[in-house]
Amino acid sequence: MKIYKQLRTILSVAFVSIAIYGCTDKWDEHVAITDEIVNDNLSEQISKNTSVSEFNKLLVKTGYDKVIASSKTYTVFAPNNTAIAALDPAIVNDTARLKYFVGNHIAISAFRTDMASDSLTVKMLTGKNLIFLQSAIDEVNISTPNKFAANGIYHIIDGLLSPKLSIWEYLKANNTTYEQAAFITALDTINIYPNGQENTGNPTVDNEFTRETFNIRNEDGKYTLFLMQNAAFNTEVTKLLPYLIRPSADTTKLISTEYTLRDMVFAGELKVANLPDTLVSKFGVKVPINRGNIVQTIKSSNGLIHIVSNMNVELIHRLVTTKIEGENPRQFIPGNKRGNTYYRQKLDNNGIEFRDLMVQNHATAQFLVTYTTPILYSTRYKVLWRAINDIQTNTFQQKLLVGTLSIPPTGGLYTGSIMSFPYTNVNVADYKDVELTGTFNLTTAGGVPLALVGANNNLTTGTNTLSLDYIKLVPIIK
Amino acid sequence: MMKLKFNTTKWFSCIAFTLVVTANVSCKKFLEVEPKDRLVAEQTYRNVFDADAAVIGVYGKFMNLAEQYVILNELRGDLMSVTENSNPFLRQINDHQVSADNPYADPKLFYEVILNCNDVLANFDIMLKDNKFTQDQYNQRYSDVACIRSWVYLQLGIHFGNIPYITSPLENLADVKDVTKFPKVNFDQLLDLLIPFVEGLPYKNTYASNSSLITTVDGYATAKFFINKQCLIGDLNLWKGNYTKAATAYKSVMTSFDDTGDANARYDTYKIKFADVAGNNDLSVGYIRFREQDTQGLINSTTQGWKSIFARPRDVLWNTEWIWALPFSKNFQPVNPFVDLFSIQGGKYLVKPSQLSIDNWNAPVKYNGIVGDARKIFSINENNGRQVVMKYLYNYLDDRTFLPRVLFEKEGNWFLYRAATLHLRFAEAANRDNRHKLADALISTGINNNYDPTPGVTGRNVTNIMQTFDVAPYDFDARNGDFPSFRATWHRNTGVRNRAYLPRLAVVGDSTISIENNTITEAGLELAFEGNRWGDLMRIARRRGEPAFLADKVYQKLLREGNPNATAVRTKLMDPNNWYLPFKFD
Structure with missing residues (x-):
């Protein structure tokens, strides 16, 4: 009985030990790195590879060997010794240029060739973007791809990745x-x-x-x-x-x-x-x-x-046409007619959406809506507008002033009046561009103030309406 | 060894015996304490106030259905879609590929409400027998709970098709699974069971104003908490195809404030009233007066105009529109599920308006020529480049900044029935009952305008115009004139589309089909995300025996969002058997 009990204790201990030992072994096997070489970082690996020994010398000379030995993940495109032999000695002898050159072969994070089945943009340490497509980087062939290391990957390439100028x-x-x-x-x-x-x-x-x-x-x-x-x-x-x-x-x-x-x-x-x-x-x-x-x-x-x-x-x-949108005015004179001012977004007769500006029933003679232009050419211009009269049944009139006196200068050279176009009918349901009678001439190039002027009466509702989708200023060749 | 074993057994027997005896004795003494935060059976159903508590309890449970109701009725339809945040279960609903374990397709919460109702109804019977409340008190409460149960059954029928119909109290939710006790009925059989039951209820109005249930709870007037029984009767009959009965029921709701003695209540309540163009204190899409041509003149406010339907407090105007809406408050359970569902700020943004719904709103041209249905920017809005359903969020967010007023106070409403819903349903019934002109009038520009041969002329004798000259329930009098003076009951009615500042939808070809299409189109624009869409589409498809009516709309939704399943879903929905979700109960 006693012997049996002792035996049982011994056996139990033995089993448990075996079990624990066995477990450890299995676990080690599971996580063990089978390829010993992957324990080495990129710097160590490249230094051991004789086919890129010349590039390795440049890494050491520029200090990049320390960079690629660090804990970040890198991809190195290492030119083989033949390729390095063709490198301009002037670069080799200029530390700054050499460092820039070598930096264009290294990228942060790991890029394998199988990731580049479609072209992949790889940002090198120089900030330049290179195209990595299948087995070529920036159209330089990769002869030995996907060499793994503890902190990244290196590929051996047949040529140099000299940094291009932007x-x-x-x-x-x-x-x-x-x-x-x-x-x-x-x-x-x-x-x-x-x-x-x-x-x-x-x-x-x-x-x-x-x-x-x-x-x-x-x-x-x-x-x-x-x-x-x-x-x-x-x-x-x-x-x-x-x-x-x-x-x-x-x-x-x-x-x-x-x-x-x-x-x-x-x-x-x-x-x-x-x-x-x-x-x-x-x-x-x-x-x-x-x-x-x-x-x-x-x-x-x-x-x-x-x-x-x-x-x-x-x-x-x-000499392109300048288009001024009606719904982007600079100023209204007088400035207290917001309630009569409509920013509209409607469909024209062809079902195409337009945005325009309409001022109606403002009870002011010669109501002004002013606009500014970008730099206009020093030449003669003809003027077209698209003014839509769709909610009234009567025709009304408005006119355009170019370079009016009543507006402060806008950064252009023009403050005085250049041209006052005649009052022009805005016909009901006319969605076409209408050319104004006359032209205006600019002797110097610059921004010009424009003003849309309502009819000279303040009494009759519907006759002093202003409406503007856009103005086109078309330069004429001298 | 033998001796030891004997001893052990004996010891165990002794201990066990002692324990059992102690347990039996002590249970009585220590464990039977009356709980302080729960009611025991003897403390309930003693008087009318206990009965009121039971009714409120039913509604409390009922509110747990809000999220599922909106998801099932809208995400299965064509106006709502999934976002990048949606979980796979929501995507299943959207793609009509619902697995049995999908929590949004779980009927359990529905049956919890049903069993709760059954229990309450059985106890009301006992109370009546024991004279614990009056016959009249019984009638009102019993009918209310019975209607809630029937409403839940209607929803189950719409979404699951074959379901067990249980009306007796069960102690245990799991009994629902017992097919031998409760054989399943299909949707048609269900309607045949529900319609006579609801129509046979002893009380079919809203609670009498002197009822102890009509009061104020946590600052909310309770009158619009309760289901409108006539609306339910109308809906059931509309599904069944009893159009005159449906229209009669709907009409009784429309006219339910006609005899209060208050003229404004008569003219305004549930009448889709015309706009207040001068003050904009209305529920219409409107512009600042004389700035109708200015896009920036649009009334876009939480206190005025159409948007305020969903944002304003429960005031006089609110009461002219809303028939049934349950509030979610910071002060009581359950928590508002809609913030999580819709909001980017403070929520999870799980669903969004579909591209199709946006396209639908972008198409119409308003009376002033400005493109787009204004109800779009009142129903949804863009926040950080993402389209958000706003209808449910106005009590929680600021409508301009999208910032929560108070982050954890998720106030809101479960919107269930309003005047526009009522008018569209009435129009659907009237149209099928050969009242095309009337149906069209209610959808488009109102009774007065449509029954006037020369609208807009003033100074006339209107005695013989502006009315339908039809039998009940199609008798509408909208006379409005001064020679002699007429201000008839319906004179302020303006039509659903007119209220939204949109001209009438053209009637093309067969007027029954065309007006019915218009009704559903208009319902999509007006009632989007309010939990009606799937039912509306399915009802029409069923009635016409035309699955394509439903399938094409869902197809268009998926197609416009580049969903690769679009064609497969269309094919699937062409078979009416696939309209229903898998019924799995465990």
């Missing part, structure tokens, strides 16, 4: 060769518009070109810029000079240049093969594209630069 950096680097580049980059410090605001210190805002068009410094967007050779540049700017006359010849030149160049940049990466025969710029200008004029295409990190020998944008396309 469009902005390219212009900056070539601003002695191209007048266009010189002008755009200089806008960081100079102001070109009348009453232009002070520079803020933020170059994206201060630079009129990047503010009005696209921020071509941005690495995360894609843009296409047409960079004209100097002869073409001067031809295009000269064409505009007579239409943007300012009191100072310098300002005339600056504004003409800006107006010329702002139509030369487009959103997206437009490859030569995909270019249509006409592009429409952000400002509505039709820009003809002749592929034969493209001398060279530069691939930048954020899009394409097409260097062109000739652009030849027709003046008739360059």
